[in-house]
Amino acid sequence: MKVVFVSVFLFLAVSVLTTDGKESSKGLTCEQEVALVQPCVDYLTKKTEAPSTSCCDGLKKIISSSPTKKEKQAACKCLKKAASEIPNLCKERANNLCKECKIKVDNFIPNDLDCEKIV
Template identity: 65%
Template sequence: MKIVFVSFFIFLAVSVFTTDGLTCEEEKTLVKPCLDYLTKKTDSPSTSCCDGLKQIISSTPTKEEKIDACKCLEESGSDVPNLDKDRANNLRKDCKINVYNFMSDDLDCQKLD
């Protein structure tokens, strides 16, 4: 379960746009609207979910920031039951976010580029 959550969120921290560094709590708040979709409570991700993903992506331009975001979301992901792996892996596409996807099933936050 933890790997699925990390796989879902790792793409959030792999693109460069701006430098509006976020705290871990802010990142958790931004991804919270995605949980209904990822646990099959809704049929599509909400606008607030996709906007939150975009904001996290734009706020993690350096490798260190990407790793920090990954670790934050990895830690919080262990508390979320019933995440759908297919939805998690396709969320980037479902939100029409065009960033390169570095996800893998054996994701290690330290291996981010």
Template identity: 60%
Template sequence: MKTVFLSFFTLLILFVFTVTATNPSKGLTCEQEITLAMPCLDYVTKKTNSPSAACCNGMKQIVNSSTTKEEKQAACKCLKEAGSHIPNIDKDRVNNLCKVCKITNDFDCQK
């Protein structure tokens, strides 16, 4: 039952962001960014000790599609808003995800 609820909750989050998605990055909408980041949920909620290949590949796509300051800010805003609805999220893991995935492109949300 817990798995069904979590799956439903995840789909609900995706639906909310589908309806309210704004400020897409180059070639990616907020919905697409969330979909690419979904495989990271187990890692950022401490269900696994390392991110999956799908997680790292999704993050690489998001980073590579966000080349300007505005695109980076839009991607960060999108993912931060999505993450704010996820219980038990570990902010340190979120902040270090690019480093753990060995993504060398600069993706500092403050820049």
């Protein structure tokens, strides 16, 4: 099965993890984050019209597990790398994933996927 986005992102769409290279965000490894957003792949590749509940729930868990700037950046980098491995990824859908999931979060995964811009 193909490795997934998120943030997207999502996004996010994906790169270096944290300093030790194993943990991406508080309590979650990069591999766990990728697994959480795996259900988003069909939406991000235009196989479905809307993200699934499991996609949105996974994204919410990643966001809630990444409270600090460093953790958000690490999650962004992880998902950015994963997104780069998805053929036919729709960047517009990745950029709008949080909105489609009705998640109000600013700059979790910036539109230009520059994870250093996260505040």
